[in-house]
Amino acid sequence: MATERYNPRDAEPRWQQKWNEAKVFETDNGDPREKYYVLEMFPYPSGRIHMGHVRNYALGDVVARYKRARGFNVLHPMGWDAFGMPAENAARDNKVHPKSWTYQNIASMKTQLKAMGLSLDWSREFATCDVEYYHRQQALFLDMMEKGLVYRKKSKVNWDPVDHTVLANEQVIDGRGWRSGALVEQRELVQWFFKITDFSQDLLDELDTLDQWPEKVRLMQKNWIGRSEGMAVRWEIVPSTAPAGETEVTVYTTRPDTLFGASFLAIAADHPLARAAAEKNPAIEAFAEECRRHGTSLAALETAEKKGIDTGIRVKHPLDPSWELPVYVANFVLMEYGTGAIFGCPSGDQRDLDFARKYGLPVVPVVMPKDGDAATFEIGDTAYVDDGVMINSRFLDGKSTTDAFELVAEKLESTLLGNQPQGERKVNFRLRDWGISRQRYWGCPIPVIHCDDCGVVPVPKKDLPVELPEDVTFDQPGNPLDRHATWRHVACPNCGKDARRETDTMDTFVDSSWYYTRFTAPREDAPTDPAVADRWLPVDQYIGGIEHAILHLLYSRFFTRAMRETGHLDVKEPFKGLFTQGMVVHETYRRGTGQNGEWVSPAEIRIEEIDGKRRAFLLSDGEEISIGSIEKMSKSKKNVVDPDDIIASYGADTARFFVLSDSPPDRDVIWSEAGVEGAHRFTQRLWRLISEASGNLVGVKPNPAKNGEALPISQAAHKTLKAVQEDYDRLSFNRAVARIYELVNTLAAPLAKVASGEGDPTYRAAVREAAEILVQVVAPMTPHLAEECWAVLGNAEMVSRTPWPAYDETLVVENDVTLPIQINGKKRGELTIARDADQSAVEAAVLALDAVKAALDGRAPKKIIVVPQRIVNIVV
């Protein structure tokens, strides 16, 4: 029986409409079944979805559809991370308002996402730039302010002296403003901060409970929080070298044991002592200025050449007042970390060593490896940073580094400098408070008012929301809120006097730090409905890019803690399970070479294989194009594939199936035309096999075979069901795809047999049962095709509403196992034996094998290793 090819252009919109009409994916907060919350990181509305989105949402959708079939009450919402700089750039470049630009982008991206057939509850959709959303964010801010989780302090920004505007780190290129090209300066502004450091220890401790997070992400967060145990050590300044009023410097160190290896102190350019020294010495002032001309990004700072300048200030060594050391200003010391001052021990720290070599400072080895020789141990170009034995360290000589730490700590704690101990044990964190102020328009306004008399006054909740004004201009740089004619003028809520609105808006990371909570009650008047939030949270499976491993995830973890303190919910951790997916990458194509070269998009070329070598040619004139490396899809390299084009020509199911197959989801996937065609052939093949057999299966009651001709069919189906189920639970979709291909290969002949009218009723019942299992296991990946197959088999209910089948244990177990037999670790034979055979039975059977007899040649084996149901190794 011949059937028509499967036509996704017809089937996909049809099923999407049916799901929509039946509200299959709308979630009821009152549903009593066990909940499952699956969430993909919501997109920034750039205007068009890209393959990364397709992959991200396909992954989440499989989880959502699978868990729904498993009987959970699934929440799977979608929204828009809609504030941010690109809207302002578009406003500047194209004279469109950020608001209309953003909402238009949302509209077109929503159409694209809908074409993917995702099982989303669109009734909960919101954008973070909706007044209804940022209104509640402002309320949260006020509550956090009341709890002391918000404060202001001076902090540095990248300042463009030509455009008179604050630049983001990504807008600073090689130390210059991206538009003006001017050398960027650091400038201090009073800015708003969240006290994330209140939770440093807790954020660190609770990482241990996140056992469904990738180990690497937990490790990254742990290192980011950066707990260290060390000492604050006070160094007395030699009075004759001290700037007026200065008597000492406090240094934070994690290695007090290496104090006898100290050869200098280094302080940040913004350290008070450095500022004092700069006042008297123009060279120091010039150096500090140079340090400030770097951007504020740590990466830029640390890749820069390590430099310093002697301040002329001398300090006395804390363990020997007669020993004087120089104090340098150094560009690698940060005011934000520790005390803004370090002591340099060149033999024990590579950076200090490089610095010492550069400025001719002494290098005294103080730690050597346990088996080293103190008389000959020297430091060359490499510092010795590990633990070991103390040398050249007076009373510490011969002690371990750990003991030396203790001895120095006790000594410094009991020595007085002035009336205070010279040193104090201190736990330090690398984590800094979260600066949320942005001098930009397109963000959530910070709801406070500045009054000359009353100071900083929170906007009363009844006056919320503080709405963004719409009549703004982007024809000049700087913050439009600042120069708006009326917006910032407001009466003080306290005294009624003329006052000014805060014109800073919030970091867009704030928006994304609690949106997952808002989805649980998106139309609530308050930020959350705490009872509802507590029922849905934590998110059971969160899926997104590894690039968010630290900031977004840490900020969200902070927010649940802050929202707990302010009574908005009562959970500690936002995301129970986390999955970080890899990127979608593609070959690059380049026409011409060097400066005249230009990137060519995959749509403009065809690939041919000539003598086993892949070559690319321009479609328009046949010119040969060179095939370049495989890279992340990006507009600049033109190696992008538009999901719209793929969906239009192959359908959403093919696109979904392709991004799920082949590569494991946490690794990069290479987009290739051949791969897509392979996925498309699979969809067609599945449809053809099912639909051609369907005529002879429609009235048949599904029933697995326990014996006879159809037994292997039922066994294959149930084994696949079990395997795919496990793969779905582990998010190993590429493995599930492989299992599904195998099942299709196994079922091809039986389905063809049924299609041709053969097979008795028992056989047909088994084939039908296997076919249904096949359709149900692919349904989460290719939902439209599955519905179409499900319907053609005569099922009245949609497959999206059909419970997951249960596999039959008796069809899954094997009675015999085949063991590889190794002799000295090399495979020499095989042995098939009963699954439950005991060790001695296995040994006897093995020794009876010809291959083993030949290898032993009459000798007795030295040892026989039997790993039950795995392997046998004979040592000769």
Added chain:
RNA sequence: GCGGGCGUGGCGGAAUUGGUAGACGCAGCGGACUCAAAAUCCGCCGUCGCAAGACAUGUCGGUUCGAGUCCGACCGCCCGCACCA
């Protein structure tokens, strides 16, 4: 620079987490069907070798009866570094 990760056939990958390396797919080759092509179906497919076999998981060492998996060093690529989202 610091922190984290990855590296297996021509290609994407699998390997029950220390137990038969290469499942499954893509590409390729051979065959069937066809006037022909497409589609489809069947078979072959790590390297060397006639074969027995040997060699093979980025490189070099180590641990082990046994290493893709564990340890050490190195090489290459990718992500993050606090104002991109």
